[in-house]
Amino acid sequence: MDEKRLDEIISRYDYPSGRILGILRDIQVSEGYIEKDLLRLLAEKIEVPVSRLYGLVTFYSFFSLQPVGRHIITLCMGTPCHVKGARTILATLEDLLGIKGEEESGKYFATTADNQFTVVIARCFGACSMSPVIQIDGNLYGYVTPEKIPEILAGYGWHP
Amino acid sequence: MRIASPEDLDAVRKIGLFKIQPDRPRIAVGLATCGIAAGGNELYDRLGSIIREGGYDIELTKSGCIGFCRQEPIVSVTIPHKPLVLLHHVTSDTAEDVIKGVLQEDIPKNLALCRVKEWDHITGMIQYGEGFETIPDYHEIPFFSNQHKIILRDAGFINPEDITEYIAAGGYSTAFSVLTGRDPDSVIDEVKRSGLRGRGGAGFPTGLKWEITKKAPGSEKFIVCNADEGDPGAYMNRNEMESDPHMLIEGMLIGAYAMGISEGLIYIRAEYPLAIERLRHAIREAKSYGLLGKEIFGTDFSFDIKIAIGAGAFVCGESTALVASIEGKIGRPHPRPPRLTDSGVWGRPTDLNNVETWCNVPVIMAKGAEWYSGTGVRGNSGTKVFSLVGKVDNPGMIEVPLGTSLHRIIYDIGGGGAGGKRVKAVQTGGPSGGCIPERFFNTGVDFESLLTMGSMMGSGGLVVMDEDTDMVDIARYFINFAASESCGKCLPCREGLKHTLLILNRILAGKAGVEDITLLETLADTIQATSLCGLGQTATNPVQTTLKYFREEYDALIVQDLPDGGR
Numbered sequence: 001m002d003e004k005r006l007d008e009i010i011s012r013y014d015y016p017s018g019r020i021l022g023i024l025r026d027i028q029v030s031e032g033y034i035e036k037d038l039l040r041l042l043a044e045k046i047e048v049p050v051s052r053l054y055g056l057v058t059f060y061s062f063f064s065l066q067p068v069g070r071h072i073i074t075l076c077m078g079t080p081c082h083v084k085g086a087r088t089i090l091a092t093l094e095d096l097l098g099i100k101g102e103e104e105s106g107k108y109f110a111t112t113a114d115n116q117f118t119v120v121i122a123r124c125f126g127a128c129s130m131s132p133v134i135q136i137d138g139n140l141y142g143y144v145t146p147e148k149i150p151e152i153l154a155g156y157g158w159h160p
Numbered sequence: 161m162r163i164a165s166p167e168d169l170d171a172v173r174k175i176g177l178f179k180i181q182p183d184r185p186r187i188a189v190g191l192a193t194c195g196i197a198a199g200g201n202e203l204y205d206r207l208g209s210i211i212r213e214g215g216y217d218i219e220l221t222k223s224g225c226i227g228f229c230r231q232e233p234i235v236s237v238t239i240p241h242k243p244l245v246l247l248h249h250v251t252s253d254t255a256e257d258v259i260k261g262v263l264q265e266d267i268p269k270n271l272a273l274c275r276v277k278e279w280d281h282i283t284g285m286i287q288y289g290e291g292f293e294t295i296p297d298y299h300e301i302p303f304f305s306n307q308h309k310i311i312l313r314d315a316g317f318i319n320p321e322d323i324t325e326y327i328a329a330g331g332y333s334t335a336f337s338v339l340t341g342r343d344p345d346s347v348i349d350e351v352k353r354s355g356l357r358g359r360g361g362a363g364f365p366t367g368l369k370w371e372i373t374k375k376a377p378g379s380e381k382f383i384v385c386n387a388d389e390g391d392p393g394a395y396m397n398r399n400e401m402e403s404d405p406h407m408l409i410e411g412m413l414i415g416a417y418a419m420g421i422s423e424g425l426i427y428i429r430a431e432y433p434l435a436i437e438r439l440r441h442a443i444r445e446a447k448s449y450g451l452l453g454k455e456i457f458g459t460d461f462s463f464d465i466k467i468a469i470g471a472g473a474f475v476c477g478e479s480t481a482l483v484a485s486i487e488g489k490i491g492r493p494h495p496r497p498p499r500l501t502d503s504g505v506w507g508r509p510t511d512l513n514n515v516e517t518w519c520n521v522p523v524i525m526a527k528g529a530e531w532y533s534g535t536g537v538r539g540n541s542g543t544k545v546f547s548l549v550g551k552v553d554n555p556g557m558i559e560v561p562l563g564t565s566l567h568r569i570i571y572d573i574g575g576g577g578a579g580g581k582r583v584k585a586v587q588t589g590g591p592s593g594g595c596i597p598e599r600f601f602n603t604g605v606d607f608e609s610l611l612t613m614g615s616m617m618g619s620g621g622l623v624v625m626d627e628d629t630d631m632v633d634i635a636r637y638f639i640n641f642a643a644s645e646s647c648g649k650c651l652p653c654r655e656g657l658k659h660t661l662l663i664l665n666r667i668l669a670g671k672a673g674v675e676d677i678t679l680l681e682t683l684a685d686t687i688q689a690t691s692l693c694g695l696g697q698t699a700t701n702p703v704q705t706t707l708k709y710f711r712e713e714y715d716a717l718i719v720q721d722l723p724d725g726g727r
């Protein structure tokens with residue numbers, strides 16, 4: 001993200017309530033993660049210590065400091081998705097994409113060797129009636145089964 | 161156009177009515193998050209191109225979600241003077257059939273779910289018409305007939321991105337009469353008498369909270385809408401905002417007027433991009449009609465709403481953490497008092513209410529406290545919206561009077577276990593709630609009964625578990641959730657949950673002895689009694705209820721004679 005775009009995002013928030021998290025969210029949504037240098041630049045611009053921004057991005061699970069692959073697959077690990085087999089979906093994704101990650105404190109992060117896919121987990125997209133649910137680059141897929149995954153991934157350039 | 165008189169409101173209502181009931185056929189695709197995930201956007205585009213290419217005189221629009229998720233994508237069709245027909249499982253492949261059916265006034269049988277001859281928006285009535293006798297009536301579909309829609313009265317019927325349709329259904333006329341004709345204190349009194357209790361989980365009387373906020377010293381105060389909905393498995397608030405955002409805005413407007421507050425905030429979770437977009441759009445619309453901003457309805461009352469976005473922390477639904485988050489801080493709760501009503505956002509007195517609580521306000525003021533409290537049970541008036549999910553045959557978004565039995569919800573509306581499996585339990589109240597076994601399904605869902613069962617109302621997620629669900633695994637799931645969402649500030653919650661998780665892991669691995677169960681029980685009681693905020697105080701409910709009701713599943717995993725006592 002260049003400085004101009006950052007300025008544009010900052011300018012969206014002229015109201016104090018919700019300002020800092022709003023800016024961070026827009027960066028996260030636009031880039032898929034928050035680059036450390038960008039965090040420093042942002043700190044300067046909005047006159048907030050970088051340590052405080054760092055604290056925020058590590059506390060809130062919506063943010064990520066790690067670079068991500070080209071497509072982001074977010075697997076829902078909410079209760080309905082859990083009881084309907086989200087873990088099997090994760091295992092299938094790991095298997096097909098050849099990745100392995102550890103779930104720790106509600107976070108999971110793994111990127112394929114070719115940098116095409118990053119898999120992360122989330123808690124509930126509010127589409128629980130169609131659980132289990134995954135989201136790829138913002139598109140939701142419901143009623144996911146291990147059998148359906150290859151076809152879904154193929155839509156994002158994956159092949160066996 | 162700025163609405164400043166009953167005539168203005170009426171003029172807009174006519175515009176909206178003509179959109180809901182045009183003089184030509186109208187097709188509306190259910191496009192909330194769930195409808196979109198089921199392929200709604202592709203369907204919408206396909207319908208659009210067929211209409212364009214054929215040059216047909218058909219109005220294509222979008223609607224919110226009617227809640228019958230199992231049947232999605234859902235499309236509603238209105239042909240002048242005929243009943244509105246809900247179509248189900250419509251796909252791009254059957255789009256041609258829909259258009260043909262509309263043009264020939266002969267709806268394909270296999271696509272028709274039911275027909276609606278007239279719809280009671282409560283704040284207004286829409287007559288559609290007679291005909292299509294072979295299609296079942298709305299009231300003949302058990303999923304619908306066992307519900308009582310007050311809050312969801314517009315969802316699925318109006319276009320949530322068009323304020324005129326909300327006004328056509330009677331929207332904003334209540335705010336108009338309140339702002340132009342009622343004394344603010346009498347509004348608080350009406351809400352108090354209605355018996356409305358907070359829908360965010362704790363069930364605190366809303367009118368009383370308003371009164372306390374109003375009496376708090378200071379002139380600059382805030383009202384805040386809690387749209388954090390962090391409970392996984394609950395999506396009522398998402399649907400309410402996506403399908404009918406103006407109901408929330410009207411509720412906040414009336415509340416602001418009653419409390420004499422001119423600044424409003426909606427704190428919404430980042431995981432709901434569509435709801436954020438629709439709210440932003442709705443706020444812009446309301447401003448352009450003079451329903452938000454300065455001198456609303458031409459009175460000297462001003463009120464504005466801003467949106468603050470959360471960032472994925474369950475604890476931020478807790479009131480004091482929510483305030484910290486709005487102020488751009490880490491969302492860690494602080495002990496109360498001070499309560500928000502004394503010192504909330506930026507240290508100013510703040511009234512915080514859940515999305516659905518606000519949505520109850522317009523109808524209370526429109527129909528009166530007596531009418532409102534006629535629904536529900538003693539001390540629990542009105543309805544509650546639930547997301548009925550998990551291993552249930554008809555998952556969806558439903559609304560029933562408070563006090564309705566779990567049996568009625570899960571069997572009569574939900575159709576029982578998915579795929580004919582036996583239902584074992586239902587989890588209410590999310591991570592703070594508990595698992596209620598099938599043998600207690602005569603329990604009515606109201607604030608007190610659920611507490612008696614060791615569970616909680618929470619925000620309204622009902623996750624059904626069947627015979628295949630492992631209850632110890634569920635307990636571990638929730639403890640893992642709570643442990644990772646603990647903000648880390650107080651010791652019982654931070655360390656206690658971590659150890660609870662370790663014990664549960666040991667039990668599930670078949671490496672635990674009887675004394676581990678005793679330890680689990682003591683630990684759970686301690687965490688409950690000594691945690692700082694609601695997160696920790698309620699986090700062990702899933703463990704305590706599964707221990708109480710499904711002890712045999714724990715026992716089956718216990719190793720009787722562990723050589724080293726299990727360690």
Ligand SMILES: Cc1cc2nc3c(=O)[nH]c(=O)nc-3n(C[C@H](O)[C@H](O)[C@H](O)COP(=O)(O)O)c2cc1C
Pocket residue numbers: 357358359360361362363364366386387388389390391474475476477478479512513514515517619693694695
């Ligand atoms: C850990 C925790 C999470 C909560 N999450 C929510 C939430 O997502 N939405 C909500 O409205 N209330 C939530 N609450 C309850 C709020 O603290 C508060 O009671 C509520 O928003 C007040 O609104 P009401 O009176 O309209 O229910 C939560 C409470 C706790 C302790």
Ligand code: FES
Pocket residue numbers: 076077078079080081082123124125126127128131132133392393394
């Ligand atoms: S639990 Fe997965 S979408 Fe809600």
